[in-house]
Amino acid sequence: MPTIEDILALLTLRDYNTRLVITSTAILGAAAGLIGSFLMLRRRSLMGDALSHATLPGIAIAFLVMVAVGGEGKYLPGLLAGAAIAGLIGVGCVVWITRLSHLRDDTAMGIVLSVFFGLGVALLGVIQNLPGGNKAGLESFIYGKTASMVWSDFVLICGAAVVCMVMCLLFYKELKSLCFDANYARSWGLPTGLLDAMVLALVCVVVVIGLQAVGLILIIALLITPPAAARFWTHRLGMMLVLSVVIGAASGYLGSAVSALFPRMPAGAIIVVVAAILFLVSMLMGPARGVLPRVWRGFVLQHSVLRQHVLRAFYEMNESAHEGELTEVEQTQLSIDRLMAARSWRRTQLLRALRAARREGLVEVASASGGDDENMDGRVYRLTDQGLVVAARNVRNHRLWEMYLIAHADIAPSHVDRDADQVEHVLGDEMVARLEERLRREYPEVLLPKVPISPHVIE
Amino acid sequence: MTWTPAIDNWIVATGVMAALACALPGNFLVLRRMSMMGDAITHAVLPGLAVAFLMTSSRGSVTMFVGAVLAGLLTTLFTQWVERFGRVDGNAAMGVVFTTLFAVGLILIVRSADHVDLDPSCVLYGSIEQAVLDTVRPFGIAMPRAFLTLLIVFAINAILFGVFYKEFKLSAFDPALATTLGINATVMHYLLMIVVAVTTVAAFEAVGSILVIAMLIVPPATARLLTDRLGVMILLSLVLGAASAGLGHVGAITVPSMIFPEVSDTTTAGVIAVVAGLLFVMALLLSPRHGVISRAVHRWQLNFHIVKQDVLGLVYRLEEHPGEHEQAVQRILQDAMDVRPMVSHWAIGRLVREGLLNRMGGDDVRLTETGREHATRLVRAHRLWETYLERHLDLPAGRLHPTAERFEHVTTETMAKRLADSTDRPAQDPHGRDIPR
Numbered sequence A: 001m002p003t004i005e006d007i008l009a010l011l012t013l014r015d016y017n018t019r020l021v022i023t024s025t026a027i028l029g030a031a032a033g034l035i036g037s038f039l040m041l042r043r044r045s046l047m048g049d050a051l052s053h054a055t056l057p058g059i060a061i062a063f064l065v066m067v068a069v070g071g072e073g074k075y076l077p078g079l080l081a082g083a084a085i086a087g088l089i090g091v092g093c094v095v096w097i098t099r100l101s102h103l104r105d106d107t108a109m110g111i112v113l114s115v116f117f118g119l120g121v122a123l124l125g126v127i128q129n130l131p132g133g134n135k136a137g138l139e140s141f142i143y144g145k146t147a148s149m150v151w152s153d154f155v156l157i158c159g160a161a162v163v164c165m166v167m168c169l170l171f172y173k174e175l176k177s178l179c180f181d182a183n184y185a186r187s188w189g190l191p192t193g194l195l196d197a198m199v200l201a202l203v204c205v206v207v208v209i210g211l212q213a214v215g216l217i218l219i220i221a222l223l224i225t226p227p228a229a230a231r232f233w234t235h236r237l238g239m240m241l242v243l244s245v246v247i248g249a250a251s252g253y254l255g256s257a258v259s260a261l262f263p264r265m266p267a268g269a270i271i272v273v274v275a276a277i278l279f280l281v282s283m284l285m286g287p288a289r290g291v292l293p294r295v296w297r298g299f300v301l302q303h304s305v306l307r308q309h310v311l312r313a314f315y316e317m318n319e320s321a322h323e324g325e326l327t328e329v330e331q332t333q334l335s336i337d338r339l340m341a342a343r344s345w346r347r348t349q350l351l352r353a354l355r356a357a358r359r360e361g362l363v364e365v366a367s368a369s370g371g372d373d374e375n376m377d378g379r380v381y382r383l384t385d386q387g388l389v390v391a392a393r394n395v396r397n398h399r400l401w402e403m404y405l406i407a408h409a410d411i412a413p414s415h416v417d418r419d420a421d422q423v424e425h426v427l428g429d430e431m432v433a434r435l436e437e438r439l440r441r442e443y444p445e446v447l448l449p450k451v452p453i454s455p456h457v458i459e
Numbered sequence B: 001m002t003w004t005p006a007i008d009n010w011i012v013a014t015g016v017m018a019a020l021a022c023a024l025p026g027n028f029l030v031l032r033r034m035s036m037m038g039d040a041i042t043h044a045v046l047p048g049l050a051v052a053f054l055m056t057s058s059r060g061s062v063t064m065f066v067g068a069v070l071a072g073l074l075t076t077l078f079t080q081w082v083e084r085f086g087r088v089d090g091n092a093a094m095g096v097v098f099t100t101l102f103a104v105g106l107i108l109i110v111r112s113a114d115h116v117d118l119d120p121s122c123v124l125y126g127s128i129e130q131a132v133l134d135t136v137r138p139f140g141i142a143m144p145r146a147f148l149t150l151l152i153v154f155a156i157n158a159i160l161f162g163v164f165y166k167e168f169k170l171s172a173f174d175p176a177l178a179t180t181l182g183i184n185a186t187v188m189h190y191l192l193m194i195v196v197a198v199t200t201v202a203a204f205e206a207v208g209s210i211l212v213i214a215m216l217i218v219p220p221a222t223a224r225l226l227t228d229r230l231g232v233m234i235l236l237s238l239v240l241g242a243a244s245a246g247l248g249h250v251g252a253i254t255v256p257s258m259i260f261p262e263v264s265d266t267t268t269a270g271v272i273a274v275v276a277g278l279l280f281v282m283a284l285l286l287s288p289r290h291g292v293i294s295r296a297v298h299r300w301q302l303n304f305h306i307v308k309q310d311v312l313g314l315v316y317r318l319e320e321h322p323g324e325h326e327q328a329v330q331r332i333l334q335d336a337m338d339v340r341p342m343v344s345h346w347a348i349g350r351l352v353r354e355g356l357l358n359r360m361g362g363d364d365v366r367l368t369e370t371g372r373e374h375a376t377r378l379v380r381a382h383r384l385w386e387t388y389l390e391r392h393l394d395l396p397a398g399r400l401h402p403t404a405e406r407f408e409h410v411t412t413e414t415m416a417k418r419l420a421d422s423t424d425r426p427a428q429d430p431h432g433r434d435i436p437r
Helices: A004-011 A016-041 A047-068 A076-100 A105-129 A151-170 A172-180 A182-187 A192-214 A216-230 A237-261 A267-285 A291-322 A336-340 A347-359 A385-408 A416-426 A429-439 B005-031 B037-044 B046-056 B061-085 B090-111 B120-124 B145-163 B165-173 B175-180 B185-207 B209-226 B230-259 B268-286 B292-320 B329-337 B341-353 B369-393 B397-410 B413-422
Strands: A363-365 A380-383 B357-359 B365-367
Touching: A016 A047, A016 A151, A016 A172, A016 A192, A016 A216, A016 A237, A016 A267, A047 A076, A047 A105, A047 A192, A047 A216, A076 A105, A076 A192, A105 B037, A105 B209, A105 B230, A105 B268, A151 A172, A151 A192, A172 A182, A172 A192, A172 A237, A182 A192, A192 A216, A192 A267, A216 A237, A216 A267, A216 B090, A237 A267, A267 A291, A267 B090, A291 A336, A291 A347, A291 A363, A291 A380, A291 A385, A291 A416, A336 A347, A347 A363, A380 A385, A385 A416, A385 A429, B005 B037, B005 B145, B005 B165, B005 B185, B005 B209, B005 B230, B005 B268, B037 B046, B037 B061, B037 B090, B037 B185, B037 B209, B046 B061, B046 B090, B061 B090, B061 B185, B145 B165, B145 B185, B165 B175, B165 B185, B175 B185, B185 B209, B209 B230, B209 B268, B230 B268, B268 B292, B292 B341, B292 B357, B292 B365, B292 B369, B292 B397, B341 B357, B341 B365, B365 B369, B369 B397, B369 B413
Parallel strands: none
Antiparallel strands: A363 A380, B357 B365
């Protein structure tokens, strides 16, 4: 096991080699996270996959050409240029196939990916069979060796990252409108085709640089996972880009640190797993779109809806007993059984809602003799003063909606109860004021600060 | 080129069988927008292989097969969960899941490198040339194990898609309709996913992943360009897949030596994928209905037809006012209607040959009897439209002509009659010109 010392030495980047690897992967993660965000928002996440596979024939052809002109076949800039050109051609083919035919982009990507990669494999087969030449390790180009990164890799990665950042900052506003609504952007006269091409070209730069530094699967993952994770935290593009960059960089940093600390941990794979863990955490916890916050919001809404239903049931059952508006004095006390008859709800649901309403001081137990906590069935309940006020407001909102739906949406009075149920819970003060304004002509009594009579029969 | 029947015949046979087995489920992947599934599964099976190996410490093909299929199914399952619960775009969900599974598999293999003899690259690049060397003898006939496996998979797939053809078809095109007809679209989806996982794993263990990804998608996509009927599409994809496999192997042992004299052959799987790609490009260009070229030709024919009609209409209008217009037809067409001189020249030539125009010497042309009939119909339609548009749609006077200009080419006799009825058979159009009968 590594000691605390080791970990500190590593995280503070004291050793030259680890410093190089960790900063390189972190910067690459940041660049991929930045440009990957635009890919994801344009729903083209897998383009990185297609593109990185499509580079293979470019590498092979570059090798063959460089050997043919009598140079060194594994001259890195030459291979990178070949990869970039082939990648761009591949992306161009995806775009052209979707444009020229009625095939979807997933099919176009699948075709380009497999056919280009097939061509690459076939060309590598030829190269393998060529006599002589320094050709060993050409395939390892596509898998990359993170641990053996050198200074030139670092410089390349930094260059790619700076290019990505500058372009994204320069065209931030344009890219934002493109991601938000491409058709709208086009109608504003933005060259959406060119912008898309620019994004794809930047992806190509990141992929080609990343491929030889860290390998194919890692670069695909870095383009997809950090943006997808960042999306859970915010609805704002700027914030999302920042988060995506941070998550990408953190994956690179932590991943290569873990890989350096423990034996036999392939850095590329660990980085992918770290990114995946960050994704999972984001998916569960992210406040904007995460699963748990969403479930919690749903739960809170459900609870408040149920409470409003309980209070309305109290109010309306009392109302039918007394004809007209309620005062606290003449309230009838209601048993669970009578409340159960008010709506089709489950007993457990009703009991839970009653307990919550009691805690909030809206409902009280009228007679203690009826039962104890285990046996709630015998109890009778009544609204408290505060409960009556809240209930009256709820009922008033409900009836305003009903009146509105009857007057302006032509809904039959016998059906309006249900429909109002679905919309009444979101009424704010401003909305109530506007409803009153709209209903003034048909129902003059809505301007009085009291609960209007129900526009339909209450059973 | 040296063709050793004992080996090369079996390579082609195995390739054809792989193509057939993959193309069947591939059709539905293309239709359901899940084309990248093959790529995702071939990468994501790595942890399945690793775990199966670690648990049984044998490389027995059955355990490895089961592990890989399970991993493939997990890929589709996780992708769906991320997509549904996380509300992530399907592309991104698949990307997150398969890269993660691949990475986990890689870590498992590297961590247990001491007692595992598993090379990730050999998993991904299984080669068809080596696969045929491993033979079995069922019923006393020697055949490659890979061929037998793929034959079985193909047979199972064929039976499944044969029996559940209607169900698969409906749930691929309209899951909601399928559900109302009592077909459980979810069950059909998972059945398809199981078929894809089993086929993918069986095929790529035998012939390598690149061939699988290509054969799942490219032949069905090519077939999709050639037809709009599912049954025909499936049959075509089988034929195209088999053709790519055959041509691919021939190409692999002939083409390299044409370019590099010292090289005899190259990887068959790669060339098969390339051949499939070439067939796709051919279909993209030449397909009778959806092809790029046939659509361009069709568009050009339509344009030419319209130019011809415009020439007739123009000559008619010139003849309405004899002596006033000395200008040549071609000039007017070029200046006023932006028709290139070459095109209008061709159009006039064609009209003369069709007997609708007569050349009067020089650039001057006159309508023949039949030509006059045609032209009358056109001009009548045009002027009726102008009247109609003015009366019923309140179009401003400046917009009448361009709109009528578009409509006149698609107006039938019946339509002209109804136009006349609804405008009370006017004698003149809004510009004060006679409407011919």
